[in-house]
Amino acid sequence: MPAHLTIRDGTPWWISPDIWVVPGNDPNGAPGSPVAGKPAYLWARISNTGNSDVSGSRVDFYWANPSAQMVVGVATFIGSAYADLSAGDTQDVLCLVPWTPVMVNGGHECVLAVVHGAGDQNPIPDPLPNGYPFDPPNHDQIAQLNLSVLQASMLQMPLVMFVNAVGRTNKRAHLSVEAAKTADERLLRQRGFIDVHPARDVLVDVKLGREARCHEPEGRSELDIDVPRGTSLPVFVHLNAQKLPQGHYQLVHVIERSGDQVVGGVSYLIVNTHLQRESSD
Numbered sequence: 001m002p003a004h005l006t007i008r009d010g011t012p013w014w015i016s017p018d019i020w021v022v023p024g025n026d027p028n029g030a031p032g033s034p035v036a037g038k039p040a041y042l043w044a045r046i047s048n049t050g051n052s053d054v055s056g057s058r059v060d061f062y063w064a065n066p067s068a069q070m071v072v073g074v075a076t077f078i079g080s081a082y083a084d085l086s087a088g089d090t091q092d093v094l095c096l097v098p099w100t101p102v103m104v105n106g107g108h109e110c111v112l113a114v115v116h117g118a119g120d121q122n123p124i125p126d127p128l129p130n131g132y133p134f135d136p137p138n139h140d141q142i143a144q145l146n147l148s149v150l151q152a153s154m155l156q157m158p159l160v161m162f163v164n165a166v167g168r169t170n171k172r173a174h175l176s177v178e179a180a181k182t183a184d185e186r187l188l189r190q191r192g193f194i195d196v197h198p199a200r201d202v203l204v205d206v207k208l209g210r211e212a213r214c215h216e217p218e219g220r221s222e223l224d225i226d227v228p229r230g231t232s233l234p235v236f237v238h239l240n241a242q243k244l245p246q247g248h249y250q251l252v253h254v255i256e257r258s259g260d261q262v263v264g265g266v267s268y269l270i271v272n273t274h275l276q277r278e279s280s281d
Helices: 185-190
Strands: 019-023 040-048 054-064 076-085 090-094 110-116 142-145 147-151 159-164 171-180 205-209 222-227 232-240 248-258 261-272
Touching (some): 019 110, 019 142, 040 054, 040 076, 040 110, 076 090, 159 171, 159 222, 171 205, 205 222, 205 248, 232 248, 232 261
Parallel strands (some): 147 261
Antiparallel strands (some): 019 040, 054 076, 054 110, 110 142, 159 232, 205 232, 248 261
16 A cells, blocks of 8 residues: 555544644644734644655645635645655644734634645645645545634624635535534644533524624524625624533534535634633634
8 A cells, every 4th residue: 555645634524623723923832723913823733544655745734714615726825844754654744834814704714734745545636726626525635624713702793704606607505504512622622622511402593694783683594695606705604602601612513515515614613711722713
């Protein structure tokens, strides 16, 4: 078996625990949440699950506005990391270029990591051509972190996500809200949450709409949207966590489908605690 480079997906696949952010000027600092307009560093955990060594593997990092489906050209390249991996080896690699999140949703952007290596048994194009779909479920070398971490008491303004018509045809997308019972403990630890518990019921109200309404928002838990080809349209996500008890969290996903196929999603981890290092990601 030749070499095979991988970055693990999460559950769902767009919240990989093998990509994380270190805010501030020290790349070896504590993981946390990025702050808009301030530097942060990106890390990824890569593995060689094959039987052959790989020299000079390269991990490329990208950021994009919160959206479910993305292709090369929609996401913005940040920088790269490099590593030699023996067969069966796993390494944490640092993007050599710091990342400064922009002001979309206070810094709530999506991060992608793509690993390239000579001799991979299932190679992907290098470089990735413009329009190439980031498709983590079908490419072990691609992973995505599309997770916003939010303090329950700070949910006053709606958040925005984008629906992209990335192909050459118009797109009809179906968005739906789904609550998860628990979050991956690795994701919680990466953000300093040690003593938080999952909500016992669905206590965070999530509404989707085409307008940003701060008071008495109108919306629903499912939304169909038509997007002209080559464009992106915003969808506003209204979150109400007044019923979430102290010391608890709720993980909710906004899932995009094309027909019966899930093409991606944006996830929100809402916590009611003042113990976390940061309040947004």
